Amino acid sequence: MMKKINYSIRILTALVFTIFLSSCSNDDDSIDTLNVYSATVNGSNLSDGLSNVALSGSIEIAFSHTLEAEAFEESFSFSDAQGEANYTASLGNAGSKAVISYSGLNPGSAYSIVVDQSSLGENGESLNTDFSGSFTTTSEVEETKTPCTSATADCIEQIEIAEGASFNFYSSYDIISDQEYTWEEIEEVVFVIHGQNRDADEYFRYMTNAVGDVGKLENTLIISPEFKEETNAADGELFWDNNWREGANSGNTDIAISSFSVLDDIVVYLSNQEKFPNLKEIKFAGHSSGAAFVQHYAFVNTSEAAYTEYEFQYIVANNQYFYYPDGRRYNEDTNEFYVPTDCTGYDFWPYGYETAPSYVDGMSQEDLLQQQITRNTIYLLGTDDTNTEGTLNTTDCAATLLGSNRLERGRNIFTFFDTFYTENNQELIEVPNVGHDADAMFNSDEFKNILSRD
Structure with missing residues (x-):
């Protein structure tokens, strides 16, 4: 009797083992x-x-x-x-x-x-x-767009900033006037900001040439804003005094709109992912007065924090009016930083935080410092931009404290951040043998290399 029981147990054990192996085999099949x-x-x-x-x-x-x-x-x-x-x-x-x-x-x-x-x-x-x-x-050929590069009225777009307040800009594509088209080809936007002559058409031409040379014209939207003065503005168009480069409000009656807000509004328009589904990068480049605009807009704008899905970059070319986050300035004779005591108002806007425009309301000096440290800013300097005559401000002490000429002023602000805030997101690039020339700067190999970066 005992022998039969042992035999049965052996058979049952073998059967269980067979089932176990089969189960393992099935599990292995499901994994593989x-x-x-x-x-x-x-x-x-x-x-x-x-x-x-x-x-x-x-x-x-x-x-x-x-x-x-x-x-x-x-x-x-x-x-x-x-x-x-x-x-x-x-x-x-x-x-x-x-x-x-x-x-x-x-x-x-x-x-x-x-x-x-x-x-x-x-x-x-x-x-x-x-x-x-x-x-x-589908057998239907989809509509394609050809970039506008003529720097004429054919390339002008108009956006309504507020009721009864419009703003013009040169654009390589008719993004406002064509409301039906989906801009799948646009992967990058480059804003180029004119200088004190307010020649947005010329700056548009400089940039279309540069972008075309690096083979990115089809996939890049080029925008050249036109900050008009009152004598050139039509009814209902926004206009500014020379303080447009500092983010001041427009001079229109009953309409106070910062020049910075205009760019914010255009960015809001571009953020429509149904219209611009492949947009990834937004650059702002300015020369001279336009560079002053870009240097300040870089650390005060609300757009970058609002649209983290885009990569923002700011190129400041041959600027003379720099904002410093505190009262230290660079002494070119001693190669040291110090706090000036003989220049009243040297830390007033646009040189410092005091008397900042209303656009900055609600932002503390520390807020602006943190944004200035972290935002991707490139100082693009012509090594021959050393002329102390002409439009360089050599009379106001607040300006002369920044440096002896535009080249040194750019080097000094970079040295400031490299000295006191080493973990910054700033870069200095010099363009050899170029002076105060927007066309030469934006069509230099150095700037084209910036455009070509992945």
Whole structure:
């Protein structure tokens, strides 16, 4: 009797062990297998026969496991009879979803999407078989835009800042007048701010030449604001005295709008992601008085904090009026910083925090300091901008305390931050053999290198 019981126990044990091995084997299969849960093109299920697909859009493929990015890119193909499509691939949803953004597909063409059977998963999981799908694009050719570069009235756009208050700017695309178009091609915006002559058309020409030379004209929106004086402003247009470069309010009757607020309003317009879905970077570049505007706008503006999805950068070229966050100034004779005692008002705006314009209301001196330290600011200096005659302010002590000429004033403000706030986000770039010349500065190799940075 005992022998039969032992025999039965042995059989039962073997059976349990067999089930255990089978279970483990099934678990291993589930770990090693990668499945496609869903695939869509612009929100529609990807199935053979899908037609009338837009020439620009996105494909999403959801997998059962986290993918290894490089392995997916090697196994993925997207093409028609004329060759591989123009696309970029990225991973979302904690790495389990492949997102393929495409553009410029051929109209009325049949496209195939294939993911080869291979180890795509982060832990070696692989597809059991190739995944594939196909669709046909729309036969309608999508509208494309040609940049406006003429620096004439053809390139002028007008935006309403407030009821009865408008503002003009030169623009490489008709972003205001064409309300129906989606600006998918625009990836970057460059604001270029004119000098004291208020020649926004010339500055627009300088910048379109520079951006064109680096091959980015099609994907860059160039905006050259025109801060008009009263004699040149039409009814309903905003105008300013020379203090436009300091963020002062407009001189219009019953309308007080800071020159800084105008740029904020344009940024708000550009932040519409339905109209500008691929915008990533916003640059502000100014020369001379325009540089003074940009240096101050860099650390006071409310736009950068409001739109953290964009990368902001400020290029200050050949400025003479710098804001310092405290009362220390640089002595070029002793190469030391000190606190002046013989210049009343040297820390008044635009040199310091005192008497700041109403735009700054609610911001403390410490707030501005922290923003000035952290915001991406480049001092672009012509090494020949040393002339002490002409428009350089050599009479007001508040200005002369900044340095002996524009070149030294730029070097001094950089030295200030490099000395007292070493963890700053500022950079000094010098342009050899160039003086006080906006065209030469913005079309220098040094500035073009800034434009070409990824």
